Each structure stands twice: as C-alpha cells, then as structure tokens.
Amino acid sequence: MSVPTLPINTPRHANPSDAAALAEARTLVRDLFTARAGLYWFDFLTSTSIGWAAFVAAVWLPAWSPLQGVAGALSIVALYRSVIFVHELAHLGPRVWPGFRLAWNLLCGGPMLVQSYTYSGVHNLHHYQQLYGTRDDGEYLPFARMRPLAIFGHWxxxxxxxxxxxxxxxxxxxxxxxxxxxxxxxWERASSMIIDPEFKRPHSKHDDPSWRWQDAYAWFCASSALALMAFGVWPWRVLLVWYVLLTGILLLNGLRTLIAHRYRYPGERPLTLMEQFHDSVDVPGNPLLSPLWAPVGLRFHATHHLFPGMPYHNLGTAYRRLKKGLSDPGWFLQSSERNLLGGLRRLLHTSLQRAHRDNL
Structure with missing residues (x-):
C-alpha cells in the first residue's frame, strides 16, 4: 500500500488576508525552528528515570497505601511525559537522531508497548493539508457532531x-x-496510535524502517516480564501496576486529545491552513499544571499545527511572541482556551446543541 490518494477536491485557496496573516506569523517565529538535542535528552531521561523509579516504588509499597497512590500518580505523570516524546520522534523523522529514537524505544516505548513506529508515519498524515480532518486522517473524528455519551465511550x-x-x-x-x-x-488495523477505529494504515515515506525490531523488542519485554512473574521472581503486582499506569496515561492523553481540536468537520473536504488552525486549540493555561496533562509542548497544539516543524521547547515562546507581536492577534487568539475544563465544556456544549437539533 502507499499513502492514501489525495481527495479530488483540493483545499480552498486562502484569501489574501489569511495569506498575509500567516506570512506575518512565520516571519515573527522564523528563528525558533532549531531543536536543542541536549534538552531533548535531559528532559526525556529525567522523566523516564523518575517515572520508572516511582513505578518500582508503587509495586513494593503497601497496597492501597497513600504512599503507593502518590508513587503511582508520579509514575503516570512522568512516564506520560516520556511517552509523548513519540510525537517529537514523528516530526523528526526516522533518520534524524537515531540514537535518541533507539533510547526512547529501549527505555520507554518497548516496556510500555507503544513503539515509536506506531506513531511515526501515521501522525504525519494528520499534518498533510489535503488529509487533515478527512476520512484518511486517523487522528480525527467529528466529536463536535457526536453525542456526549459517544464521546465519553470513546474516551x-x-x-x-x-x-x-x-x-x-x-x-x-x-x-x-x-x-x-x-x-x-x-499493520493496517492494529499498528497505529489513532482515534478513528475505521482507519486503515497505509505505508508511507515516514514509516520507521526499524519497526520489525521494535515489535520483537516489545514482545521480549512483555514475555520476559510475564515469565518472571510466572516463576515467582517478580510479584504479579507488577502487571497490575503496569496496567494501571498505562490506563492512567491513556485516559489523561484522551482528555488532552478531546480538546486538541474543535472536531467540527465531517471529513468531506480538505481545509485551508487557516481553517485547520481555527479547528485546533491552544491552552496556555497554568505554566505548572497544564504541562502535566499536555506535556512536551502539546498545550500549544494550534500553534504546532501552524508550525509542525518547530521543536516542542519553542512552542510556548512562539505563542507568546505571536500573541504580542501580530499586528492583529485576533485571528490567532480565536484558537485559545483558558484551561482544560474550558475546552471540554465547549466541546460538550457543541455536542449537546447538535444532539438537541437532531431531536427536533
């Protein structure tokens, strides 16, 4: 298979004012596209070390004790941050920083069973202007057109x-x-971190060529752990804590995903870049709390869609610079929400309005 055939209808051309606004935005942030390798390594290794240390503590501390709860929560937050570096790997490409990609898979992706290839190649389609929000975008569902119960069930x-x-x-x-x-x-149905269950994964130039060894290593991690528990070397509590850990990460990321976009489009046509931006959401929020549920720059998701090649550590700077430096920041701030609850409230309000109209 190959990358999906692009829809027959090409994106509507941006009007001159949109083109001028986007050009001004690019000019303001043109110096923010250099990734700092040392920061990537430090951030990832620190998060991973804290996460696995807290995981071990949660395994051995008394069951249901407050200390175990604290250790479990710390493990979820820290390893969630580590896992989300897979988003950066997708944008770096499979041949950039191979040592970092290897370390991520060995220390995080393999033990968590979320190998980097399950996101690299798939996520890139989400950023194709001709594919975003269409039926060939596995990271998009029209949640705003769905009933609240369906949204909750998906989460x-x-x-x-x-x-x-x-x-x-x-x-x-x-x-x-x-x-x-x-x-x-x-490959087609069960090798992708996506939200659309009907998505059929193609092969693309962004696929990670090391996907076979990643699968083999994940098998080794899971099988070895189960064998150690079966022979009494490790307690079965390891499996239970791992399950709670991954569930916590998925539910936390699920909340983030629900407000990453407005999800208003049914997928019938491609969108202009400005439409894509206004269908995405920035949540600057609290600088200490917001990174816990939207780590590695993902709270600036709309800004990321404007500049997908910008490293995560510069997205906050870009947001603040555009907010203050644009001649007319109104179009830019339309994609901002104050916090997580505000974004969820807007989604549910839109969903309820849709359900009410359907019942009339």
Missing part, C-alpha cells in the same frame, strides 16, 4: 487498550511472523 476505551496491546505483543505479533495475512491485518 473510556482507554481502560481496555492496555489488555489489547499486551495480547498484541505477546500473541499476535509472534503469530504474524508465521501468518502473512495476520501480519497485513496487524
């Missing part, structure tokens, strides 16, 4: 996903080495 799926990825790593992946049709199905 709650995070509770069962850890069970599936464990079965995938320990059973389906090794079977796929022997059964080619299963390998094809796994």
């Amino acid at each position: 709650a799926l995070g509770i069962v996903v850890p069970a599936f990825v464990l079965i995938r790593a320990t059973i389906l992946v090794p079977l796929s080495w022997l059964i080619p049709p299963l390998a094809t199905w796994l």
Whole structure:
C-alpha cells in the first residue's frame, strides 16, 4: 500500500488576508525552528528515570497505601511525559537522531508497548493539508457532531487498550511472523496510535524502517516480564501496576486529545491552513499544571499545527511572541482556551446543541 490518494477536491485557496496573516506569523517565529538535542535528552531521561523509579516504588509499597497512590500518580505523570516524546520522534523523522529514537524505544516505548513506529508515519498524515480532518486522517473524528455519551465511550476505551496491546505483543505479533495475512491485518488495523477505529494504515515515506525490531523488542519485554512473574521472581503486582499506569496515561492523553481540536468537520473536504488552525486549540493555561496533562509542548497544539516543524521547547515562546507581536492577534487568539475544563465544556456544549437539533 502507499499513502492514501489525495481527495479530488483540493483545499480552498486562502484569501489574501489569511495569506498575509500567516506570512506575518512565520516571519515573527522564523528563528525558533532549531531543536536543542541536549534538552531533548535531559528532559526525556529525567522523566523516564523518575517515572520508572516511582513505578518500582508503587509495586513494593503497601497496597492501597497513600504512599503507593502518590508513587503511582508520579509514575503516570512522568512516564506520560516520556511517552509523548513519540510525537517529537514523528516530526523528526526516522533518520534524524537515531540514537535518541533507539533510547526512547529501549527505555520507554518497548516496556510500555507503544513503539515509536506506531506513531511515526501515521501522525504525519494528520499534518498533510489535503488529509487533515478527512476520512484518511486517523487522528480525527467529528466529536463536535457526536453525542456526549459517544464521546465519553470513546474516551473510556482507554481502560481496555492496555489488555489489547499486551495480547498484541505477546500473541499476535509472534503469530504474524508465521501468518502473512495476520501480519497485513496487524499493520493496517492494529499498528497505529489513532482515534478513528475505521482507519486503515497505509505505508508511507515516514514509516520507521526499524519497526520489525521494535515489535520483537516489545514482545521480549512483555514475555520476559510475564515469565518472571510466572516463576515467582517478580510479584504479579507488577502487571497490575503496569496496567494501571498505562490506563492512567491513556485516559489523561484522551482528555488532552478531546480538546486538541474543535472536531467540527465531517471529513468531506480538505481545509485551508487557516481553517485547520481555527479547528485546533491552544491552552496556555497554568505554566505548572497544564504541562502535566499536555506535556512536551502539546498545550500549544494550534500553534504546532501552524508550525509542525518547530521543536516542542519553542512552542510556548512562539505563542507568546505571536500573541504580542501580530499586528492583529485576533485571528490567532480565536484558537485559545483558558484551561482544560474550558475546552471540554465547549466541546460538550457543541455536542449537546447538535444532539438537541437532531431531536427536533
């Protein structure tokens, strides 16, 4: 397979005022596109070390004790930050900083069963202007046109996903080495971190060429851990804490995903860049609390969609510079929400209005 054929209808041309506004924005941030490798390494290794240390503490501390709860929460927040570096890997590309990609998969992606290839290649399609918000975008669903119960049900799926990825790593992946049709199905239907269950993954130039060893390593991590527990070397509590850890990460990221965009479009046509920006959301929020639920720059998601090549550590600077420096910042601030609750409230309000109209 190849990248999906682009829709017949091309994006509507931006009007002159939009083009001028976007050009001014690019000029203001043109010096913010250099990634600092040392910061990436320090941030990732610190988050990962804290996360796994807290995980071990949660395993060995008395069950249901306050200290175990604190350790578990710290593990979720720290390793959530580590996992989200997969977003940066997708934008760096599979051949940039191979050592960092290797370290991420060895220390985080493999043990968490969220290998980098499950995002690299898929996420890039989300940023194609011709594909964003269409049926070929696996990271988009028209939540604003769905009923609140459907939105909640989609978010709650995070509770069962850890069970599936464990079965995938320990059973389906090794079977796929022997059964080619299963390998094809796994690639197309069960190898992508997406939100659209109908998405069928293509092959693209952004795919990580090391995906086979990533699957093998995830199998090794999961199988070794289960064997150590089966033989009594590790307590079975390791599996329980890991399950709670991954569930917590998925539910937290699920909330972030629900307000990353407005999700107003049914996918019938491509959008202009300005439409894509106004369908995305920045949540500057509290500088200490907001990064806990939207780490690694993802609270500036609309700004990221304007400049997908900008490293995460410069997105906050870009947001503040554009807010103050644009000759007319009104168009830019239309995509801002004050906090997480404000974004969720807007989504649910839009959803309820839609449900009310459908019932008339």
